[in-house]
Amino acid sequence: MISQTAEYALRAIVFLADQRGSPRTTAQIAQATQVPPGYLAKVMQSLSRMRLVHSQRGLNGGFTLTRDPATLPMLEVISAVDPIRHFHECPLRLEAHQTELCTLHRQLENAALMIEQKFTETTVADLLNKADGQKPLCSLAVVSLATTSGASGTGNKSTGG
Amino acid sequence: MISQTAEYALRAIVFLADQRGSPRTTAQIAQATQVPPGYLAKVMQSLSRMRLVHSQRGLNGGFTLTRDPATLPMLEVISAVDPIRHFHECPLRLEAHQTELCTLHRQLENAALMIEQKFTETTVADLLNKADGQKPLCSLAVVSLATTSGASGTGNKSTGG
């Protein structure tokens, strides 16, 4: 779906949006969002380069959001670090390519657009809104929407601990 | 969105569905779908292991579809080679984690479910159906649905015509 990096970026942005006003250092964000500190620094750089956050060096420095969470779609955060792949043209680019492949790629492109639309509609402010009547725990907030036909192989292997 | 491998698998399945009846060899599929032959062999193995295709060794051997394209959702093909990542539980799994992160991951999970639903509804047979009123060329079938804010990274100008 989306990359690990994009998820990290989202976490950091959401945290900053919640803490808006006072700058937060990389170490603080990393600690709060449980993102590897060294890697988070790199992610924050991408965010800073895209002007989503402002960086302030020195004492009492850190990162602050430059945008209003209400007008900042999730998509921008994701695109800043890991743009969603599109199928603008048939990867086969043959002159005598089959039409069924075109249909395939159109479906794939439509799916990508669907995702983009959803991530465009949802803003960072929406992610902060916790008055939704759900459990405080994340692990309980899953709804069964699609029938996972035999795809029970999540495979999270916790090597070490 | 989806991995390169998953896309390759889709191409191969669609091709086999179109050629159903007579087995097709790896070389034939690779040539028709423009997938690297060596890698396609590995992809076909995954498909075979998941019983989506039947493999026949020896002379006049090759791969054939085991399923009816009309009842074979895209999702199964994708899941066979590269299961869609889910967010069943908060990756932070802290006891004192913030609720805004839960909302974030619920959104991500919903997006994953949305994609899965779409790929469940669309069958391989749908990909074969070419009576849709579109151009024969793949590159022209793109609609602007979401505002791509500054995500113009591709920019290839070599559009041979």
Add this chain to the structure above:
DNA sequence: TACCGAGTTGACAAAGATTATCGAAACTCT
């Protein structure tokens, strides 16, 4: 048996994720 083609395996390159290190800017204190 000879030939053909899938199945398996391992090596390898490319991309993604992660850690560590050093340098540059900004603030504080003297």
Add this chain to the structure above:
DNA sequence: AGAGTTTCGATAATCTTTGTCAACTCGGTA
């Protein structure tokens, strides 16, 4: 202003995953 601390910025190195290739084995057909 100058020294020292704090924090971002950039880069290199490491590790993992993914994608790619090639050689070889196993099985079926003529």
